[in-house]
Amino acid sequence: MSNQPFYPGQILGVMGGGYSALRLVMVAKVMGYKVGAYGPSPSDDALQQADFMIIGANNDKDQLKHFAEECDFVAYVDDMINSSVIEYISQFTTVPQGQNALEIIQDRLLGRAFFDQINVNIAPYVTILGLDDVYSSIDSIGYPAVIRPIQRVRDNDSLLISRSSDVAKAADFIDTGTFVLESYIPHVREFSLIIAKGQIDRSFPIIEKQIEGTQLISAKLAKLSQPVVDEMLRIGNETASGIDGYGSIEIEFYLTDTNALYLKGIKPGICVQADLFDTVTNVDQYTQFITAIAGAPLKDVKVIQQAVLKTFEQSQLPELQTQWVLKDNWYYYGYPEPIKSKIGHIIATGESIDKIEMQLDNTEMWSEKKESE
Numbered sequence: 001m002s003n004q005p006f007y008p009g010q011i012l013g014v015m016g017g018g019y020s021a022l023r024l025v026m027v028a029k030v031m032g033y034k035v036g037a038y039g040p041s042p043s044d045d046a047l048q049q050a051d052f053m054i055i056g057a058n059n060d061k062d063q064l065k066h067f068a069e070e071c072d073f074v075a076y077v078d079d080m081i082n083s084s085v086i087e088y089i090s091q092f093t094t095v096p097q098g099q100n101a102l103e104i105i106q107d108r109l110l111g112r113a114f115f116d117q118i119n120v121n122i123a124p125y126v127t128i129l130g131l132d133d134v135y136s137s138i139d140s141i142g143y144p145a146v147i148r149p150i151q152r153v154r155d156n157d158s159l160l161i162s163r164s165s166d167v168a169k170a171a172d173f174i175d176t177g178t179f180v181l182e183s184y185i186p187h188v189r190e191f192s193l194i195i196a197k198g199q200i201d202r203s204f205p206i207i208e209k210q211i212e213g214t215q216l217i218s219a220k221l222a223k224l225s226q227p228v229v230d231e232m233l234r235i236g237n238e239t240a241s242g243i244d245g246y247g248s249i250e251i252e253f254y255l256t257d258t259n260a261l262y263l264k265g266i267k268p269g270i271c272v273q274a275d276l277f278d279t280v281t282n283v284d285q286y287t288q289f290i291t292a293i294a295g296a297p298l299k300d301v302k303v304i305q306q307a308v309l310k311t312f313e314q315s316q317l318p319e320l321q322t323q324w325v326l327k328d329n330w331y332y333y334g335y336p337e338p339i340k341s342k343i344g345h346i347i348a349t350g351e352s353i354d355k356i357e358m359q360l361d362n363t364e365m366w367s368e369k370k371e372s373e
Contacts, residue, residue, distance in 0.1 A: 003096065003199060003246055005295035006073050008032025012290070013071030013093065014046060015039070016078040019335040020270040021046035024077055027286035033294075038067045045336035058085050068092035075247065075293055079105060079267045080152075096293035098245030101268035106152045108180050111265070118238040120263045125182035131171050137181055138167060144184040147173060160184065185262050187254035191222055193236045194274050194285060197246045198292035204281065204301050206232055209273050215340050218366075219273035219309040220353050221280065231261055239266055248289045250274070272339065276309045277301075279331060279349050307349045308356045310366055311342040319365050320346070327359075 006012070012028050014021055017039045025046050028035050037050035040057050047053040054070070056063025058081060068074060068089040073096060076086065083102035086095050104111045115122045126137045128147070138145060138161065147159045147170055159173040160166075190211055194204040206229065208222040224232075236251045243249060243266075250271050252264035274285040283299040291298055312320060323330060327348070334344040350356040360366060 003295045004094070006033075006094075006293075009034065010072040011036055011051075011070065012294075013038060013067060013074035014050065015067075015074060015076040015081065017041065017044035017046050018077075018337055019272070019333075019339065020077045022049060022336055023275075023286050024075065024270060024289070025049050027284070028290055031287065031290055033290070036067065036071050038064070058082065061088065064089050065092055073293065075269075075289070077269045079269055082106070096245060096295070097247040097268055100244040101249065101266065104243065105266060105268075108148060108150050108152060109178075112180075114242065115263055118235065118242060120235050120238075121261060122263050123182040123185050125180050128174070128179045128181050131167075131174060134161075134167055134170050134174070134181060138164070141181055141183050144186075146182055146184050148180050148182070150178040150180060185254050186256065187262070188257045189255040190264070191224075191232065191253040191255065192219075192271065192273055193232055193251045193253070194271070194277075195236050195240045195249050195251065196285075196288045196292045196298050197240050197243070197249060198298040199295070200298060201237070201240050202288065202298040202301055203233065203236060204274065204277055204285070204288075205303055207273050207276060215342060216272055216311055218311070219276050220357075221276075221303070221306065223353075225259075228255070228259070228261060235263060243268075246292045246295075248274075248285065248292065272311075272345065273309065275333065275345065276307055276347060279307045279347050280305060305349055306351065306353050306356060307347050308353060308360060309345050309347050310360060311339075311345040312365070313341050314338075314343050316365055317343075319363070323363060323365075329359075 012033045013036045014025055015038045022045045025035050025037060026049060035050045036052045037047040038054050039047050042055050054063055054067040069092050071093050073094040083099040083106060086099040104114050124141060128134055143163055145161045149157060190209055192207045192209055196202045206222040207219050209219045210217040232253060239251050240249055250267045254262040254264050278284045280303060282302045282304055288298060329349045331347045348356050348360060
């Protein structure tokens with residue numbers, strides 16, 4: 001795919017809504033681009049902030065074509081957008097990200113074949129067609145295990161099998177089609193590596209993140225042994241090189257209590273935890289992403305200070321308002337619509353992560369007791 005340049009003054013189309021799309025629209029405008037936005041709701045903040053909006057669903061070919069023809073190039077922020085939509089609009093405009101990454105993550109067998117090619121640890125798996133396959137395969141996979149459909153259609157589409165008595169539950173989960181039965185990897189730490197793909201790829205520092213269920217709780221720069229860092233970077237670079245297109249790729253990892261590294265998955269586009277780089281590095285994820293898809297040289301990423309990102313819920317707003325007038329090292333971000341139960345995040349900066357976390361702990365805003373209430 002050609003990485004042709006797109007200059008300030010040209011029109012960037014943004015597909016998708018919510019917080020990430022809003023930030024992308026705003027940064028693109030600051031960089032001098034005119035921005036069009038596409039989505040189903042005219043009240044979405046990203047569409048409201050764009051220079052023009054086109055309303056339509058992702059299966060509305062007439063509106064998709066109209067939108068594509070109005071834009072010089074288009075970016076998507078939602079990794080759940082069907083790859084066929086990107087293939088369709090690419091007939092009428094340029095989509096620098098391409099659809100390759102979407103195809104890999106939306107077909108779990110295709111994704112696992114790709115991961116095998118780059119020599120990375122992934123959870124052992126088998127394909128299954130029905131309940132009999134689960135019974136015959138579960139002993140080789142072991143407990144706990146997870147069942148997922150081959151076609152990924154939403155984020156939370158899995159069934160956990162913790163013990164033999166749980167297998168019968170799969171009867172209601174498996175209806176038609178092909179599924180993947182894979183081992184659940186118990187892990188103690190989770191990480192993200194963000195790589196911007198451009199003329200020369202650039203990596204952001206590795207993020208350690210705390211996830212509960214599917215919700216992001218916190219993020220900070222990772223402290224890891226050099227061999228683990230080197231292996232993450234190897235996998236990240238192999239992944240980025242094996243995927244067509246430009247933009248940003250998030251590579252997610254698990255680390256077990258025995259220091260074994262597993263690949264959790266990959267996602268194209270923007271992720272909330274990478275907002276940490278708003279304050280930690282000399283370039284933020286949105287500027288780097290737009291620079292990559294616009295065909296300009298990417299910035300060399302440098303760490304300028306330490307920070308911790310913490311998400312918050314509606315119930316924490318009164319305490320956040322108290323901290324608003326006390327903390328000069330906190331930066332506040334609100335989401336146009338809640339991301340699961342989270343309505344925003346703060347980024348606290350300082351000399352060291354230990355001191356920042358001590359300051360956050362002293363507020364008791366994110367104590368285990370409060371989070372369980």
